[in-house]
Amino acid sequence: MVHLGHKLETVQDEGDHSLLTFADGKTVEADLVVGADGIKSVVRHQLFSEKGPVFSGEHAYRAVIPMDRVRGLITDDDFRMYIGRGTKVYLMPLRYRGQVSFDITALCPDSTWAPQVTKDDLLATVEGFDERPVSITRDLDMDTVNARAVYDIDPVGTWHSDSVVLVGDAAHSMLHHQGQGANPAIEDAGALADALRQADSPKAAPALYQATRKPVTDELQRISRQGWTEKEIDDIFPGQKSAAAAGQE
Numbered sequence: 166m167v168h169l170g171h172k173l174e175t176v177q178d179e180g181d182h183s184l185l186t187f188a189d190g191k192t193v194e195a196d197l198v199v200g201a202d203g204i205k206s207v208v209r210h211q212l213f214s215e216k217g218p219v220f221s222g223e224h225a226y227r228a229v230i231p232m233d234r235v236r237g238l239i240t241d242d243d244f245r246m247y248i249g250r251g252t253k254v255y256l257m258p259l260r261y262r263g264q265v266s267f268d269i270t271a272l273c274p275d276s277t278w279a280p281q282v283t284k285d286d287l288l289a290t291v292e293g294f295d296e297r298p299v300s301i302t303r304d305l306d307m308d309t310v311n312a313r314a315v316y317d318i319d320p321v322g323t324w325h326s327d328s329v330v331l332v333g334d335a336a337h338s339m340l341h342h343q344g345q346g347a348n349p350a351i352e353d354a355g356a357l358a359d360a361l362r363q364a365d366s367p368k369a370a371p372a373l374y375q376a377t378r379k380p381v382t383d384e385l386q387r388i389s390r391q392g393w394t395e396k397e398i399d400d401i402f403p404g405q406k407s408a409a410a411a412g413q414e
């Protein structure tokens with residue numbers, strides 16, 4: 166059963182089971198708690214790591230726009246990216262819905278979680294870029310733009326006890342520079358289900374799950390912090406330093 170509208174306040178690890186307390190006063194006892202509560206995870210913070218999210222020094226702005234507003238930039242399913250002065254502009258086709266995700270990631274020292282930004286702020290970040298992404302930016306309806314400061318977490322040493330396990334961003338929030346985060350969260354869920362089927366005992370499953378997934382996500386967290394510097398782009402696409410268009414699988 167899914168019970169919506171329950172805000173977790175505390176989790177107590179009692180060895181072979183755990184106790185959860187929610188903001189509405191309800192309590193739950195569970196054989197296995199799966200902490201899938203995101204980058205600010207209460208479960209991680211209370212049981213596995215007191216370290217908070219780490220600010221990357223960037224903002225991410227996203228709007229989903231109709232395909233016919235992309236000024237010919239999207240002709241197939243290829244992801245297209247423009248990079249310069251620490252700003253990354255990318256267009257991600259969502260063909261099945263006739264839309265495109267238009268994203269700008271820009272250097273910014275303001276670490277406010279959900280920053281207030283204006284059209285002028287966005288235009289300043291793409292100044293000097295190819296006219297097409299600039300004019301898409303100029304036409305954006307700011308009410309549809311999602312703006313947030315970009316954070317990840319440092320790798321967490323242990324994701325589980327016998328009766329609690331972390332998955333997704335709660336376990337391994339990463340920067341979005343490799344297009345990863347939700348993908349490994351889904352893979353975690355599959356790996357945890359496999360471990361619960363395969364392990365000799367329910368207690369052994371969380372350890373098996375962590376052994377399968379953590380090496381992968383540690384590496385994803387590491388390379389996601391590398392971002393896309395102009396030097397890295399120039400190595401991959403020599404001579405296209407300021408405007409690289411790349412296909413992504």
Ligand SMILES: Cc1cc2nc3c(=O)[nH]c(=O)nc-3n(C[C@H](O)[C@H](O)[C@H](O)COP(=O)(O)OP(=O)(O)OC[C@H]3O[C@@H](n4cnc5c(N)ncnc54)[C@H](O)[C@@H]3O)c2cc1C
Binds near residue numbers: 332
């Ligand atoms: C700009 C940007 C671009 C991205 N691009 C990509 C990409 O291209 N590909 C990709 O794979 N990933 C991408 N990601 C990452 C992706 O969004 C995350 O990795 C993914 O959403 C994590 O899923 P999750 O379910 O672990 O956590 P979340 O989506 O954060 O879900 C956590 C849930 O837990 C709930 N919750 C939190 N605290 C409590 C509590 N105390 N009690 C009850 N519920 C609680 C929240 O309300 C939320 O519903 C991007 C992220 C950003 C910021």
